[in-house]
Amino acid sequence: MNENQRLESTQVTPSDKKSEKDYSKYFQTVYMPPSLKDAKKRGKEDVKYHNDFKIDEKFRGMGDGRKFYIRTYGCQMNEHDTEVMAGIFLSLGYEITDTVDDAHVILLNTCAIRENAENKVFGELGHLKALKRERPDLLIGVCGCMSQEESVVNKILQKHQHVDMIFGTHNIHRLPHILSEAYLSKEMVIEVWSKEGDVIENLPKVRKGNIKAWVNIMYGCDKFCTYCIVPYTRGKERSRRPEDIIQEVRHLAAQGYKEITLLGQNVNAYGKDFEDMKYGLGDLMDEIRKIDVARIRFTTSHPRDFDDYLIEVLAKGGNLVDHIHLPVQSGSSEVLKIMARKYDRERYMDLVRKIKEAIPNASLTTDIIVGFPNETEEQFEETMSLYREVEFDSAYTFIYSPREGTPAAKMQDNVPMEVKKDRLQRLNALVNEISAKKLKEYEGKVVEVLVEGESKNNPDVLAGYTRKNKLVNFKASKSVIGQLVKVKVLEAKTWTLNGEMVEEAAEVR
Ligand code: SAH
Ligand code: SF4
Ligand code: F3S
Numbered sequence: 001m002n003e004n005q006r007l008e009s010t011q012v013t014p015s016d017k018k019s020e021k022d023y024s025k026y027f028q029t030v031y032m033p034p035s036l037k038d039a040k041k042r043g044k045e046d047v048k049y050h051n052d053f054k055i056d057e058k059f060r061g062m063g064d065g066r067k068f069y070i071r072t073y074g075c076q077m078n079e080h081d082t083e084v085m086a087g088i089f090l091s092l093g094y095e096i097t098d099t100v101d102d103a104h105v106i107l108l109n110t111c112a113i114r115e116n117a118e119n120k121v122f123g124e125l126g127h128l129k130a131l132k133r134e135r136p137d138l139l140i141g142v143c144g145c146m147s148q149e150e151s152v153v154n155k156i157l158q159k160h161q162h163v164d165m166i167f168g169t170h171n172i173h174r175l176p177h178i179l180s181e182a183y184l185s186k187e188m189v190i191e192v193w194s195k196e197g198d199v200i201e202n203l204p205k206v207r208k209g210n211i212k213a214w215v216n217i218m219y220g221c222d223k224f225c226t227y228c229i230v231p232y233t234r235g236k237e238r239s240r241r242p243e244d245i246i247q248e249v250r251h252l253a254a255q256g257y258k259e260i261t262l263l264g265q266n267v268n269a270y271g272k273d274f275e276d277m278k279y280g281l282g283d284l285m286d287e288i289r290k291i292d293v294a295r296i297r298f299t300t301s302h303p304r305d306f307d308d309y310l311i312e313v314l315a316k317g318g319n320l321v322d323h324i325h326l327p328v329q330s331g332s333s334e335v336l337k338i339m340a341r342k343y344d345r346e347r348y349m350d351l352v353r354k355i356k357e358a359i360p361n362a363s364l365t366t367d368i369i370v371g372f373p374n375e376t377e378e379q380f381e382e383t384m385s386l387y388r389e390v391e392f393d394s395a396y397t398f399i400y401s402p403r404e405g406t407p408a409a410k411m412q413d414n415v416p417m418e419v420k421k422d423r424l425q426r427l428n429a430l431v432n433e434i435s436a437k438k439l440k441e442y443e444g445k446v447v448e449v450l451v452e453g454e455s456k457n458n459p460d461v462l463a464g465y466t467r468k469n470k471l472v473n474f475k476a477s478k479s480v481i482g483q484l485v486k487v488k489v490l491e492a493k494t495w496t497l498n499g500e501m502v503e504e505a506a507e508v509r
Contacts, residue, residue, distance in 0.1 A: 031190050034148045034168060036405040038194035039232040042222060045196040047238045047273065050173075053202050055091050059176040062183075063094030069103035073121060074111025076263055076299065077234070078144055080214040081172055082109050085143075087204030088175045096206070100131060105139045105179070110146035112229045114401035118146055125160045132162040139182050141165040143172070145233035147192055151404055157188065168192035169234055173200050196220075197235030201244055211452055211482050213257045215248050216240060217284065218264035223302060225329075226340045226407040227369065227400060230265055237269050242284055246291070253293040258450055258484065262288070262298040268305035282309035289313070289320050294484055295450065295467060300367075301326050303351055304342045315358040321467040322359050323393075326351075327367035331386030332379035335372055339408075345386060352390050363393040363438075363468040370427055371400045371420030373413035380423050387430055393468065394435045394495075397427050432494055439470065439492035446502060447472060449487045451480050466497075476501040 068089045072082045085107065086096060097103050108124060111117040121142070132138055140163050146152045147166045156163050165182045167174065170193040181189045197220050207213050220235040221228075249260055262284075264270060270281040281298070288296055296319050303326055314320050330336050333344035343351075355362055368383060387395070399420045402409040447466045455463040461473045462481065473496060474487045480501070487499040 032192055033153055033190060034150050034192040035194040036148075036150060036232050039148060039235070040405075042196060042236050045236075047196070047236075048198045049241070050198060050200045051202055053173055053200055055088070055176055059092055059180060061093050062176065062179060063089060063092040066094050066104035067097040067102055068094045068105040068107070069097050069100050070107045070109055071124065072109045072144075073117060074109075074113065074145065076214055076261065077216070077265065078109050078111060079208070080216060080263060081144070081169070083205045083207050083214070084172055084203045085109070085175060086206040088173075090206055091204050092176060092179070100128070104137070105141065106131075107141040107143055110142060110144035112145040112149060112152070112233055112403070114398060114403075116401070118152070121146060122155070122160075125156070125163065129160070129162050139164045139179070141167065141178075141182070143167050143169075145169060145229065148194070148233040149229070149404070153190060153192065161188070163188060165189040166192065168194075170195050170197055173203055195235060197238055199238055199240055201240070209452075210256065211450065212259040212261065213252045214261050214263050215245060215252070216264065217245050217262045217267060217281075217298075218270050221265040222269070223266055223304075223342070224340060226338065226411075227372065227403065229403040229406060232405060234265060237266065237273055239270050239273050242271075242279060242287065245284065246287055249288055249291050249293065253291050256482075257293060258482070259295040259297065260288075260293055262296070264298075265300060266302040266305065267298050267300065268302050268307070268310070272305070280307065280309065282307065282313045285310065285320060286313045286316075289316060289318050291319075294319055296320050297323065297469075299325050303328070303348050306351055308354070311354055311358045314355075317359075321469075322361050323363045323365070323468045324355060325365045325367075326355075328386065328390075329367060329369050330372065330375075330379070331383035332375075335375055335379050335382075338411075339369075339372060345382065349386070349389070364390060365394050365396075365469075366390075366392050367396045367398070368427060369398050369400050370423040371415050371417075373400070373408060373411040373415070375400075375415055375423075384427065384430060387427070387434070391434055391438070392431075393438055393470075395427075395431045397424060397431060399424050436492070436494045439494070439497060442470070442489040442497055443492050444489065446486050446488050447497070447499070448484055449474070450484050451476075451482060453481050454478075471496040472499055473497070474499045474501055 070082050072078050100106055108121055110121045128140055132140060142163055147168050153166055165178050167178050171191050178189055178191055218239040220237045221231045222237040224231050252260060268281055271279040328348055329339055329341055331345055336344055449464040449466055449472045451462055451464040455461040455473050462476050463473050465471055472487050486502050488502045489497045489499040491498040
């Protein structure tokens, strides 16, 4: 079924026999279930750029007197989608609230990356059941990456009938329609397009805070690492046009934002999908660095597409920060091959060498998966040795979690869970050791901090991040919130730095 056919009909019954048998008793007003199989297809649909999003007059005022609450799980992409949905809610007349207690609509913007991410959401849905019983008028919705999975939608249909709506990552702009259907219908509204994806430009956004902002530069992922669900939940790689990105960054700079993070699952593939021009992430960064905003970051980099030109541009420094998040996943070429990462240990190390040569001060962070199916002790040790060799500043470390529908989930796995847990602990000990060692080097030095606000643990202390993304706590007047200040580091903890504000910079790093 293509998108147009889907759009034409609001009453679609499940097409395959299994779902008909299981779910015919539920009559959905809108039933557009996800299909991981369809989501896997690539290259047949053209990316369409839409600039014509508008709120239909008939939906205006829908939210008058009502409040919405969105809980976000997962990565920055999801955080940013929440900002878009918040923008749509406000355009509909809703007010924002930060508690479920007085919300009229509750959305869970979910993440499917690992099983424990999904368990958290199912746990939360369990809690919300009582709330829905007390207040039947409450609307509860599930969106984000989990809603792109058939198994999740089926489980919600079977076990969480108090959910009013499920919609997918390609359906965010349809929120007004989905809400309107949910108000009219007594049944669950399900609208999940399993398409390759479009680019929708002029969606409203309400940003969290006025100091740092996220800007999508591309969507989706075509890498299909064998363990990963993202290419199925987010559609194919598709880039926003440079002029749209530059305009958004300029606008944010004019509004006084100090730090912009360019977002994509695999930002190094930026521009590969343009048929009319050769234009990559290096070209984009070279233009964006000329915009008057203090710091520009980007995430996430895939080592495979990280080209020399990008390194050359990043080496120009200025507002381009010298911190690169470069997920390696494993230090073993054999494991990397089975993961389909499309680089090996040597290539990764070459890239690290090139980056360090061009940007000697660069700080590198990474993501690592331990306990991939059949990972041997020797292969795990290769990850440990690579970590030592690169001396990453820090890392996100994970135990491999099988994701239904991905190739790795079908692999036999001879590594017991206790062994995986033990490897994770050993790796984390190394990560902490090197992080502490690196932070120790900051003692007595002066760093530039973008002050974000009061520290979470102590309101008498302010907190902010350095260019290399180190969290710094220090005492100063609240008037410096939102500004870049110089802080002398007095003490290094394992993950954070404590210091005091200074007027003059001795050395800024
Ligand atoms: N696009 C980014 C990663 C996005 S997901 C990249 O390719 O680098 C963030 C991290 O989650 C990944 O880097 C990986 O380390 C981890 N991850 C993804 N799938 C996983 C799985 N099935 N089990 C455990 N960790 C996983
Ligand atoms: Fe997942 Fe790999 Fe794509 Fe990253 S590059 S989102 S790990 S498939
Ligand atoms: Fe999770 Fe989806 Fe992001 S699976 S990590 S929210 S792209």
